[in-house]
Amino acid sequence: xxxxxTNIKIDIDYIGAACNCCPHSxxxxxxxxxxxxxxxxxxxxxxxxxxxIRKTFSGHQARVNCVKWIRQEQRNSISDFYYFLSASxxxxxxxxxxIDDDYRICTSLVGHQNSxxxxxxxxxxxxxxxxxxxxxxxxxxxxxxxxxxxxTCIHTLDLQNGFAITLEFVPLDNHKNVFLLFxxxxxxxxNIYQVSNSVIEQVFVLSGHEDWIxxxxxxxxxxxQWFVATCSQDNYIRIWQLSFDENNNxxxxxxxxxxxxRSSFALKNSDEFxxxxxxxxxxxxxxxxxxxxxxxxxxxxxxxxxxTTILSASMDKSMVLWTFDDNxxxxxxxxxxxxxxxxxxxxxxxxxxxxxxxxxxxGYEGALHLWxxxxxxxxxxxxxxxxxxxxxxxxxxxxxDKHSGRYLLSVSTDQTTRLHAEWKRDExxxxxxxxxxxxxxxxxxxxxxxxxxxxxxxxxxDEKILRVFEAPKNFLENFxxxxxxxxxxxxxxxxxxxxxxxxxxxxxxxxxxxxSDENQTTTIANDENPMTVDALYKEGFFKATVLSEPPxxxxxxxxxxxxxxxxxxxxxxxxIAVASNPSGSIVASSCKATQQNDAAxxxxxxxxxxxxxxxxxxxxxxxRMVFSNDGRYLLSVSxxxxxxxxxxxxxxxxxxxxxxxxSNNPYHKRIIWTCSFSHDDKYFxxxxxxxxxxxxxxxxKSDNDNEQPCEKNYLKLNDSVTAVTFASHLIQNDKYFxxxxxxxxxxxxxxxxxxxxxxxxxxxxxxxxxxxTVNQLCFRPSSLSSSSYYQLAGCSNDGTVRIFSISLx
Numbered sequence: 001x002x003x004x005x006t007n008i009k010i011d012i013d014y015i016g017a018a019c020n021c022c023p024h025s026x027x028x029x030x031x032x033x034x035x036x037x038x039x040x041x042x043x044x045x046x047x048x049x050x051x052x053i054r055k056t057f058s059g060h061q062a063r064v065n066c067v068k069w070i071r072q073e074q075r076n077s078i079s080d081f082y083y084f085l086s087a088s089x090x091x092x093x094x095x096x097x098x099i100d101d102d103y104r105i106c107t108s109l110v111g112h113q114n115s116x117x118x119x120x121x122x123x124x125x126x127x128x129x130x131x132x133x134x135x136x137x138x139x140x141x142x143x144x145x146x147x148x149x150x151x152t153c154i155h156t157l158d159l160q161n162g163f164a165i166t167l168e169f170v171p172l173d174n175h176k177n178v179f180l181l182f183x184x185x186x187x188x189x190x191n192i193y194q195v196s197n198s199v200i201e202q203v204f205v206l207s208g209h210e211d212w213i214x215x216x217x218x219x220x221x222x223x224x225q226w227f228v229a230t231c232s233q234d235n236y237i238r239i240w241q242l243s244f245d246e247n248n249n250x251x252x253x254x255x256x257x258x259x260x261x262r263s264s265f266a267l268k269n270s271d272e273f274x275x276x277x278x279x280x281x282x283x284x285x286x287x288x289x290x291x292x293x294x295x296x297x298x299x300x301x302x303x304x305x306x307x308t309t310i311l312s313a314s315m316d317k318s319m320v321l322w323t324f325d326d327n328x329x330x331x332x333x334x335x336x337x338x339x340x341x342x343x344x345x346x347x348x349x350x351x352x353x354x355x356x357x358x359x360x361x362x363g364y365e366g367a368l369h370l371w372x373x374x375x376x377x378x379x380x381x382x383x384x385x386x387x388x389x390x391x392x393x394x395x396x397x398x399x400x401d402k403h404s405g406r407y408l409l410s411v412s413t414d415q416t417t418r419l420h421a422e423w424k425r426d427e428x429x430x431x432x433x434x435x436x437x438x439x440x441x442x443x444x445x446x447x448x449x450x451x452x453x454x455x456x457x458x459x460x461x462d463e464k465i466l467r468v469f470e471a472p473k474n475f476l477e478n479f480x481x482x483x484x485x486x487x488x489x490x491x492x493x494x495x496x497x498x499x500x501x502x503x504x505x506x507x508x509x510x511x512x513x514x515x516s517d518e519n520q521t522t523t524i525a526n527d528e529n530p531m532t533v534d535a536l537y538k539e540g541f542f543k544a545t546v547l548s549e550p551p552x553x554x555x556x557x558x559x560x561x562x563x564x565x566x567x568x569x570x571x572x573x574x575x576i577a578v579a580s581n582p583s584g585s586i587v588a589s590s591c592k593a594t595q596q597n598d599a600a601x602x603x604x605x606x607x608x609x610x611x612x613x614x615x616x617x618x619x620x621x622x623x624r625m626v627f628s629n630d631g632r633y634l635l636s637v638s639x640x641x642x643x644x645x646x647x648x649x650x651x652x653x654x655x656x657x658x659x660x661x662x663s664n665n666p667y668h669k670r671i672i673w674t675c676s677f678s679h680d681d682k683y684f685x686x687x688x689x690x691x692x693x694x695x696x697x698x699x700x701k702s703d704n705d706n707e708q709p710c711e712k713n714y715l716k717l718n719d720s721v722t723a724v725t726f727a728s729h730l731i732q733n734d735k736y737f738x739x740x741x742x743x744x745x746x747x748x749x750x751x752x753x754x755x756x757x758x759x760x761x762x763x764x765x766x767x768x769x770x771x772x773t774v775n776q777l778c779f780r781p782s783s784l785s786s787s788s789y790y791q792l793a794g795c796s797n798d799g800t801v802r803i804f805s806i807s808l809x
Contacts, residue, residue: 007808007809008749008761008762008806008807008808008809009806009807010762010764010768010804010805010806010807011804011805011807012054012055012768012802012803012804012805013431013791013803013804013805014052014420014430014431014801014802014803015043015052015053015054015055015056015388015390015800015801015802016053016388016389016390016391016410016418016420016431016433016800016801016802017038017043017053017056017388017390017391017799017800017801018038018365018366018367018368018389018390018391018392018414018799019036019037019038019362019366019367019368019392020036020037020038020039020063020064020065020366020392021348021364021365021366021392022037022065022066022348023066023166023214023215023293023294023348023349024065024066024067024068024117024118024119024166024349025037025064025065025066025067025348025349025362026067026349026351026360026362026368027067027068027069027084027351028351028352028353028354028360029069029296029299029351029352029353029354030068030069030070030071030354031069031070031082031084031354032047032082032354033045033046033047033101034051034353034360035067035069035084036067036362036368037063037064037065037066037067037086038056038064038798038799038800039063039064039771039772039797039798039799040058040060040061040062040063040064040088040771040772040798041056041057041058041060041064041766041771041798042056042057042058042064042067042084042086042096043055043056044056044057044101044103044767045388049385049386050385050386050387050388050430050432051370051387051388052388052430052431053388054101055101055767055768056766056767056771056798056800057086057096057103057766057767058766058767058771058798059086059094059096059105059108060086060088060089060090060092060094061088061090062088062089062090063088063089064086064087064088064089065087065088065089065115065116065117065118066085066086066087066116066117066118066119067084067085067086067087068084068085068119068120068121069082069083069084069085069121070082070083070084070085070095070121070122070123070130070132071121071122071123072123072124072125072126073122073123073124073125073171074124074125074126075125075126080099080126081097081098081099081126082097082098082099083095083096083097083106083121083123083130084096084103085119085121085132087116087117087118087119087134088115088116089115089116090115091110091112091113091114091115091116091136092108092109092110092112092116093108093109093110093112093116093119093132093134093144094107094108094109095107095108095109095121095130095132095146095151103767106146106149107146107149107150107151108151109132109134109142109144109146109151109153111142111153111156112134112136112138112140112142113136113138113140114136114137114138115136115137116134116135116136116137117135117136117137117163117164117165118134118135118164118165118166118167119132119133119134119135119167120132120133120167120168120169121133121169122169122170122171122179124171124176129145129146129147129177130145130146131143131144131145131146131169131177131179132144132146133167133169133181134167135163135164135165135166135167135183136163136164137163138163139158139159139160139161139162139163140156140157140158140159141156141157141159141164141167141181141183142155142156142157143155143156143157143181143195143200145197154197155195155200157183157193157200159183159185162185162186162187163185163186164183164184164185165184165185165186165212165213165214166184166213166214166215166216167181167182167183167184167216168181168182168216168217168218168228169181169182169195170182170218170220170226172244172267172275173220173223174223174246175269175272175273177196177197178194178195178196178267178269179194179195179196180192180193180194180195180267181193181194181195181200182206182216182218182228184212184213184214184216184230186212188207188209188210188211188212188213188232189205189206189207189209189213190205190206190207190213190216190228190230191204191205192204192205192206192265194267194268194269196269199269203265203266203267203277204263204265204277204279206228206230206238206240206279208238208281209230209232209234209236209238210232210234211232211233211234211291212232212233213230213231213232214231214232214233214291214292214293214294214295215230215231215292215293215294215295215296215349216228216229216230216295217229217295217296217297217310218297219297219300219306219307220306221306221307223244224243224244224245224246225241225242225243225244226241226242226244227239227240227241227242227282227297227307228240228241228242229295229297229310230295231292231293231294231295231312232291232292233291233292234291235286235288235289235290235291235292235314236284236285236286236292237284237285237286237292237295237310237312237322238281238283238284238285239281239282239283239284239285239310239331240279240280240281240282241279241280241282242277242278242279243277243278243280244275244276244277245275245276245277245278246273246275262278262279262280263278263279263280264276264277264278264279265277265279283330283331285312285322285331287312287320287322287333287336288312288314288316288318288320289314289316290314290315290316290346291314291315292312292313292314292315293313293314293315293346293347293348293349294311294312294313294314294319294347294348294349294350294351294361295310295311295312295313295350296310296311296312296350296351296352297309297310297311298310298311298352298356299352299353299354299355299356301355301356304356307324308323308324309321309322309323309324310322310331311350311351311352311359312350313346313347313348313349313350313361314346314347315345315346315347315364316338316346317338317339317344317345317346317347318336318337318338318346318347319336319337319338319347319350319359319361319369320333320335320336321333321334321335321336321359321373321380321382322334323380334380335380335381335382337359337369337371337382337384338361338369339363339369339553339554344363344364344365344367344557345363345364345365346363346364347361347362347363347364347369348362348363348364349361349362350362356373357372357373358370358371358372358373358385359371359373359382360387363553365392365414366390366391366392366414367389367553368387368388368389368553369384369387369552369553370384370385370386370387371383371384371385372385384552386423386432386549386550386552388432389432389433389553389556390418390433390799390800390801391410391412391414391416391418391799391800391801392412392414392799393412393413393414393799394412394413394775394796394797394799395410395411395412395775395795395796395797395799395800395801396411396412396413396444396445396446396775396776396795397410397411397444397445397446397447397775397776397795398410398411398447398776398778398793398794398795398801399447399448399449399457399776399778400449400778400780400781400793401449401455402449402451402452402582402584402781403452403453404781404782405780405781405782405791406421406479406483406485406487407419407420407421407434407435407479407483408420408421408780408793408801408803409437409447409449409457410447410795410801411438411444411445411446411447411459411461412443412444412799413443413444414443414444415439415440415441415442415443415444415461416436416438416439416440416444417436417437417438417440417444417447417457417459417469418433418435418436418437418801419433419434419435419436419437419560420432420433420434420801420803421434421435421479421482421483422483423482423483423549423550424482424483424484425549431803432550433550433556434478434479434482434483434550434551434560435475435479435551435556435560435562436556436557436560436561437457437469437471437510437560437561437562438459438467438469438510438561438562439503439557439561440461440508441508442461442462442463442508443461443462444459444460444461445460445461445462445574445575445576445577446459446460446575446576446577446578447459447460447578448578448579448580448587449580450468450580450584450587450606451580451582451583451584451585451606452582452583452584453584454470454493454584455470455471455476455490456468456469456470456471456565456584457469458568458578458580458587458589459578460575460576460577460578460589461574461575462574462575463574463575464569464571464572464573464574464575464591465567465568465569465571465575466567466568466571466575466578466587466589466604467509467564467566467567467568468564468565468566468567468568468609469510469562469563469564469565470497470562470563470565471490471497471562472497472498472499472500472501472512472513472562472563473491473495473497473498473499473500474499474500474544474545474559475500475560475562476490476491477491477546478545478546478547478551481546481547481548482547482548482549482550497563498512498513498514498563499513499514499515499542499544500512500513500542500544500559500560500561500563501513501542501561501562501563501564502542502558502561503561509564509567510561510562510563510564511563511564512563512564513542513563542558542559542561543558543559544559545559566609568587568589568604568609568611570589570602570604570611571589571590571591571602572591572598573591573592573593573598574591574592575589575590575591576590576591576592576621576622576623577589577590577622577623577624577625578590578625579625579626579627579634580606580627581627581631581634581648581650582627582629582630582631583631583650584606585605585606585607585650585653586603586604586605586606586612586627586631586648586650586653587603587604587606588601588602588603588604588625588627588634588636589601589602589604590602590621590622590623590625590636591621592621593618593620593621593622594620594621595619596616596618596619597616599616599617599618599619599620599621599622599638599640600614600615600616601614601615601617601618601622601625601634601636602614602615603615603634603648603653603655605653612653612654613653613654613655615636615644615646615655615657617636617644617657617660618636618638618640618642618644619638619640619642619663620638620639620640621638621639622636622637622638623637623638623639623671623672623673624636624637624673624674624675625637626675626676626677627648627677628677628681628684628698629677629679629680629681630681631648631650632647632648632650632681633645633646633647633648633658633677633681633698634646634648634655635675635677635684636675637672637673637674637675637686638671638672639671640663641663641664641665641668641669641670641671641672641688642660642661642662642663642665642668642672643660643661643672643675643686643696644657644659644660645657645658645659645660645684645698646658658701659701659702659705659707660705660707661705661706661707662705662706665705665706665707667692667694667709667714668686668688668690668692668694669688669690670688670689670690670720671688671689672686672687672688672689673687673688673689673720673721673722673723674686674687674721674722674723674724675687675724676724676725676726677698677726678726678736679726679727679728679729679730681698682697682698682699683695683696683697683698683710683726683736684696684698685724685726685738686724687721687722687723687724687740688720688721689720689721689743690720691716691717691718691719691720691721692714692715692716692717692721693714693715693717693721693724693738693740694709694710694714694715695709695710695711695752696709696710697710710754711754711757713757713758715740715750715752715758717740717742717748718742718744718746719742719743719744719746720742720743721740721741721742721743722741722742722743722773722774722775723740723741723774723775723776723777723794724738724739724740724741724777725738725739725777725778725779726738727739727779727790728779728781728790729786729787730787731751731787731788731808732751734753735751735752735753735756735759736751736752736753737749737750737751737790738750738751738752739777739779739792740777741770741774741775741776741777741794741796742773742774743773743774744772744773745765745766745769745770745771745772745773745774745796745798746763746764746765746769746770746774747763747764747765747769747770747774747777747794748760748763749761749762749763749764749806761808764804768804769802770794770796770798770800770802771796771798772796772797772798773796773797774794774795774796775794775795775796775797776794776795777792777793777794778792778793778794779791779792779793780792780793780803787808788807788808788809789805789806789807789808790805790806790808791803791804791805791806792804792805792806
């Protein structure tokens with residue numbers, strides 16, 4: 001196998017992914033860019049709106065629980081490196097070092113015996129050591145000192161049977177390498193420790209909360225006056241003031257002034273220093289109705305006075321911006337924002353942007369919520385902004401709209417189908433999720449677009465039925481405004497279609513909403529009895545909206561569903577694969593199977609939605625099916641290590657076996673996961689768990705099941721082949737362009753023809769590529785595609801949907 005001499009440029013156009021559904025999994029304020037955890041990796045976003053993901057960095061074998069920028073007190077120059085931390089269920093912590101969008105693992109911290117759940121880091125200046133505090137489910141807190149790339153655990157706190165929920169780690173300004181460590185435990189208290197390289201000692205306990213403390217944030221008014229804010233599941237925020245007295249003077253307290261009780265503790269370090277610290281409960285804030293998970297002081301900029309503005313995020317679906325009122329001498333909630341509607345829980349965390357002009361929250365289902373802060377005449381307006389979104393679990397399948405690839409659909413085990421498209425404005429183009437056609441109660445497994453002249457798709461989930469959806473009128477109108485793509489023909493055809501859809505209470509089917517329905521559901525007659533079930537539990541969540549930019553999470557949840565037009569019953573077990581022929585007249589489907597009768601492929605007539613043929617050939621589950629580009633053939637691959645090619649007669653909806661290989665064939669020794677036809681339908685390709693790819697001729701046929709591949713020189717890769725596809729053009733006039741995705745997340749680009757066989761062009765690896773199993777790859781059927789430019793979409797177990805642009809010369 002030779003390497004081909006081709007100039008190639010690969011860029012990432014889009015990475016769609018949600019934040020991991022856990023606290024501490026996002027950070028922005030302490031570093032130059034937004035970072036957040038995405039399954040086993042860390043997503044690094046652009047530094048300009050709409051803050052799209054640029055790269056994802058993976059150094060862990062399991063889910064990332066928390067990410068954190070290392071706080072740097074002094075930066076000597078703009079070329080200094082930044083650092084961030086990631087901690088995982090795999091018991092390890094990675095320290096990443098880099099600048100702009102290029103980061104690499106500097107060192108790994110290994111020592112915890114269980115999942116690492118919280119961490120914090122600090123560096124005085126770019127030449128100093130990095131100090132890290134980490135808390136784990138193994139009931140310990142470890143303090144690490146990292147010099148260059150050498151990491152040393154200098155202290156371990158044993159919390160016996162308890163554990164640390166959150167940490168804060170703050171240096172004493174006038175004493176090098178001496179810190180105060182704040183540890184919130186499951187005892188509803190914050191333990192304060194004095195930490196140096198040689199000693200760790202508990203000096204005080206902050207008590208008062210009645211439930212777990214979820215976040216601690218500290219801001220220094222001066223080096224000798226700190227404000228410590230904590231938030232808890234008891235719905236309260238408490239703010240303490242710490243006053244440091246380095247001369248140990250006893251302050252004269254005016255007994256006539258009514259003040260909350262004061263306490264004090266001493267910091268000592270042999271004979272070097274002795275500091276008295278006064279602790280005073282400064283304020284208690286109550287404004288949330290559920291547990292508060294996120295808390296964040298306004299960043300240290302010149303825009304606001306220090307310790308006067310704080311942001312909180314709660315499970316009651318709201319975020320509150322509190323500011324200190326000098327007249328009333330108390331914190332008041334200046335602005336309140338949050339989710340409205342939907343069946344989701346609230347926020348897991350919040351942060352300001354580094355400059356303090358944005359606030360960001362991340363929610364229970366991984367969604368990001370961004371607002372811009374606008375201050376007018378001492379009033380604060382929070383303006384919703386567009387930001388990246390995506391699936392929060394394994395993405396199982398994706399496919400392009402067959403009409404020139406106007407948008408991409410993807411399905412996931414997060415029980416949703418999502419629609420991704422370009423947002424065009426002022427010569428700027430960025431990809432976004434602009435619709436959520438299906439929000440289901442089962443994990444989604446597969447989908448297929450039906451035909452090129454109608455906006456329909458069919459999807460399968462962990463249930464026995466297939467569901468068919470059609471685009472509503474409101475979606476098509478908004479799609480046209482956002483993407484600047486002319487869909488007048490579709491809108492004209494959609495005049496008889498519903499405006500939108502909603503999911504009825506206790507239902508799984510998207511119910512169509514027409515104009516008259518919408519008006520009825522959004523108005524209540526005066527004489528209507530409000531105590532009836534229909535009046536109390538309205539089903540009319542949908543409201544037609546006019547959008548010129550990608551919808552926010554609330555709109556995606558409620559206003560972008562597609563009505564379900566058909567259910568297809570026929571399979572006995574959960575649906576695994578589905579495919580549609582190019583004209584959209586036939587849909588093929590398969591389900592889980594352990595015996596031949598259950599492994600039947602069912603062909604459906606999309607005019608009548610009736611099953612027309614059962615193809616019983618395979619012994620075990622059919623995992624992938626694909627129709628040829630002319631619609632004359634259907635190819636299926638199975639867990640039984642065989643493939644089957646069927647002749648399909650579209651005119652009378654019949655199909656018969658054309659040729660196949662048996663389960664004991666000498667070519668594929670393991671499960672065949674994937675298959676694809678060449679653009680001219682002369683060849684098809686199969687990829688399997690045995691790490692091999694074979695190319696087969698479509699027309700040639702042997703008398704028995706001993707079909708032979710085109711040439712003996714098969715392609716052997718370094719892991720299971722889980723996705724493979726042909727491009728829509730020949731390159732260099734006579735070579736087919738083939739892309740293969742592997743179980744380890746790698747993507748390989750090859751050329752192939754029968755004379756020269758396989759030639760590798762290049763590969764796509766992290767941080768641009770996937771980190772876990774590639775589940776599907778598909779080229780965009782766009783008019784922009786040529787023999788030198790392609791757009792390749794893919795989805796993966798790493799929870800991302802990615803679109804690559806490939807330029808060949």
